Amino acid sequence: MTELVVKWACEYCTYENWPSAIKCTMCRAQRPSAGAIITEEPFKSTPALDPAGLSNSPTQGSSALLICPDSSARPRVRSADMPEMSSKWSCHMCTYLNWPRAIRCTQCLCNRQHSQQHASQQGRQQARSPTESPQTSGSGCRPVPSSTVTDPCEEYNDRNRLNTHAQQWTCTACTYENLSKALKCVVCDHPRPNHSPLAEPIQLASEPECQQPPSKFIDADIGSRRSIGGVAGGQGGVSGSVGGCSTSQRRSPPSSKRESEVNMDYQRIEVASGAGVRSKEELEVDYKKLKQIKNRMRRTDWLFLNACVGVVEGDLAAVETYKTSGGDIARQLSSDEVHLLNRPSAFDVGFTLVHLAIRFQRQDMLAVLLTEVTQQAAKCIPAMVCPELTEQIRREVAASLHQRKGDFTCYFLTDLVTFTLPADIEDLPPAVQEKLFDEVLDRDVQKELEEESPIINWSLELGTRLDSRLYALWNRTAGDCLLDSVLQATWGIYDKDSVLRKTLHDSLHDCSHWFYTRWKEWESWYSQSFGLHFSLREEQWQEDWAFILSLASQPGSSLEQTHIFVLAHILRRPIIVYGVKYYKSFRGETLGFTRFQGVYLPLLWEQNFCWKSPIALGYTRGHFSALVAMxxxxxxxxxxxxxxxTDDDVTVTFLPLVDSDRKLLHIHFLSAQEMGNEEQQEKLLRSWLDCCVTDGGVLVALQKSSRRRNHPLVTQMVEKWLDGYRQIRACAALSDGEEEDDDDDE
Incomplete structure (x- = not known):
């Protein structure tokens, strides 16, 4: 028996490939795992065997061809009048061997040349029997002309090719072409547009030039093929239109179309890269490299690139999205990512998000990014350890908020609560104390306020002899840091439910006239005192005030000095802000005044309605922190x-009312009658605060807090938080005792 040659059929173009080929020789498609196997006998004299072992005797003088179909390849049945393999015609564009009845190339859709059609018709006429009549015996109809008959194999191939290329949609984020059934991009998880049609991919040489949606084009094209093949009774010639697009346009030589598409891609790359002298070959290599980089990208990579672009364009949401997804803030841009972003003036290899924020002077993003990078230790504050008690405290805060009746209908708190660190911390071992301070304090804020610029703890008398050292509690880096720091300095919790923000907005809205008058008068005096001689129209003042009101109603938005002034009225106690005086870039360049440092008094309340014990806040680089004592x-x-x-249960903290240069802190939002020299302002401070002068001559305000007068829920929350470190001390003592016992045994 003669040895058989086993071939496999491509599931896209049905080209018969040799067994050693792993890709289709014609269309470069991957070989199917269980593709159609074609068994071809190299000699005509010996019959072929099918897979079942049955003999199949073909017509004498023709090569035997058996196909084993599977799910990826359809069976082919040779008709009795089908010419031999040798009568196929070769495409003059791609040299693909087409069936004799094909009027255009199956692979590239190029029209068949007239000389090839004429030779094929002569070959078919010679293949017929000389005695055969032009009309088939036993039939009452004329045979269908060969020019209007399409091989069913060709119809299946074209329909399969169009379904493969057309039923795709292009992702708007990464331009990846996804299958029609995909609801999200498989590369970057970007959702598919809801109401947009399937995006048409870049048209290759074998794709039509029709401008209508691909799905409609497929249906119309199949119907046209059926009518051409005689299904519709022989109606519809080759030159008929399909869905509004003429077949003559679709069957035009594809070389010009492919060249125009590629040239358009070259122009895009050339314009984007700014290289006007690059050759066409170099641009083609660059285009292929970009596609390879995109195919390797993962969801985290796309989020990182979006965050980089967000820093350049000032979009903080993209940076927050990358952070919340668990992305590394210290990640550096690679050469491929810089090549993909294609903006040499903005992105460099090795740059991080911090570098980009520095280059484009995004101070708000720097505050977020730098805090994230330097946050090495896991934070553990009392509000995180006791979630049940924290929720109860939030309910207590909401219940203690009331609105004052009368003309000035501002909200106020009925309880006086001041948060302090427990004195039991000093009883812990030094190693445990260091761990506690690392987890509860913001070391960066503490260093900036103490070392970089002497703003707090600059007086040895206050910090050492009078035990009035201030500690900066760790705070969230979101836009609610001012509200969080206020609640931390009083109740030791965050404004997680935006209760304090809502109260701030309602107070500003209900008492808008009172606060607006103070704000306008203060801003006018401040601009004139710094030599900025300008005056605004009333419409401009109203627009600025409307912007301040809108900030109070938006969770996550940064707040201004006016909001601190309103918070002092809600707390019914003064607020002292110790902050940096200048906005500085990452390089240390001064950008402007901060205007936050100073004293905020509840000037619109009666003095007997307010408490004289203040709270202290710290301000650094657009971030507020609560400053508490022990x-x-x-x-x-x-x-x-x-x-x-005072009795033994009261803790007294001395808060300086002067800076390190012994200059009195500014009092914000004073009226024209209240403004005066330094002596008058000191007198005003003494009337709203419990003040005294230390032995060193420092004017200070007294902050008083008592365990018995403090809220019991706050005390319980602090004790439960401290128990965790006491257990660490006990475990350390137990391990030390076991080591001593081992030494004694030895």
Whole structure:
């Protein structure tokens, strides 16, 4: 028996490939795992065997051809009048061997030349029997002309090719072509547009030039093929139109179409890269490299690139999306990513998000990114350890908010609560204390306020002898840091439910006239005092005030000095802000005044309605932090002969009212009658605060807090938080005891 040659059929173009080929020789498609196997006998004299072992005797003088079909390849049945393989015609464009009845190339859709059609017709006439009549015997109709008959194999191939290329949609984020059934992009998880039609891919040489949606084109094209093949009774010639697009346009030589498409891609790359002297070959290589880079990209990579573009364009949402997805803030741009972004003036290899924020002076993003990068230790504050108690405290805060009746209908808190660190921290071992401070304090803020610029703890007298050292609690980096720091300095929790923000907005809205008058008068005086001699129209003042009102109603938006002034009225107590005086870039360049440092008094309330014990906040680089003290024993005589009349349960913290240069802190939002020299302002401070002068001559305000007067839920929350570090101390002591026992045994 003669040895058989086993071939496999491509499932896209049905080209018969040799067994050693792993890709289709014609269309470069991957070989199917269980593709159609074609068994061809090299000699005509010996019959072929089918897979079942049955003999199949073909017509004498023709090569035997058997196909084993599977799910990816359809069976082919040779008709009795089908010419031999040798009578196929070769396409003059791609040299593909087409069936004799094909009027155009199956692979590239190029029209068949007239000479080839004429030779094929002569070959078919010679293949017929000389005695055969032009009309088939036994039939009452004329045979269909060969020029209007399409091989069913060709119809299947064309329909399969169009279905493969057309039923795709292009992702608007990464331009990846997804299958029609995909609801999200398989590369970057970008959702598919809801109401947009399937995006038509770049038309290759074998794709039609019709401008209507691909799905409609496929249906119309199939119907046209059926009518051409005689299904519709022989109606519809070759030159008929299909769905509004003439077949003559679709069957035009594809070389010009392919060249125009490629040239258009070259122009895009050339314009984007700014290289006007690059050759066509170099642009083609660059285009292929971009496609390879995109195919390797993952969802995290796309989010990182979106964050980089967001820093350049000022889109903080893209940076937050990358952070919340678990992305690395310290990640550096690779050469492929810089090549894909294609903006040499903005992106460089090795740049991180911080570098980009520095280059484009995104100060708000720097505050977020730098805090994230330097946050090495996991934070553990009391509000995180006790979620049940934290929720109860939030309900207590909401219940203690009331609205004042009368003309000035501002909201206010009924409870006076001041958060302090427990004195039991000093009883812990030094290693445990260091761990506690790492987890509860913001070391970067503490360093900036203490070392880089002496803003807090600059007086040894206050920090050492009077035990009034201030600690910067760790705070979230979102836009609600001011509200969070206020609640941390009082109740030790965050404004997670935006209760304080809503109260701030309602107070500003209901008492808009009162606060607007103070704000306008203060802003006019401030601009004139700094030599900015300008005056605004009333419409401009109203627009600026409307912007301040809108900031209070938007969660996550940054707040201004006016909002601190309103918060002082809600708390019914003064707020002292210790902050940097200048906005500075990452390089240390001064960009402007911050205007946050100073004292905010509840000037619109009656003095007997307010408390004189203030709270302290710290401000650094667009971020607020709560400044709290540690509990200490009360002393009767602290300061320059001031009798405080305190008991042993009261903690007194001395907050300086002057800066390190002994200049009085500014009092914000004073009226024209309240403004005056430094002596008048000091007198005003003494009327709203419990003030005294220390032995060193420092004017200070007294912040008083008591365990018995403090809220029991806050005390319980702090004790539960501290128990975790006490257990660490006990475990450390137990391990030390076991080591001593081992030494004794030895």
């Amino acid at each position: 509990e200490n024993d009360g002393f009767d005589n602290r300061g320059a002969g001031a009798n405080l009349n």
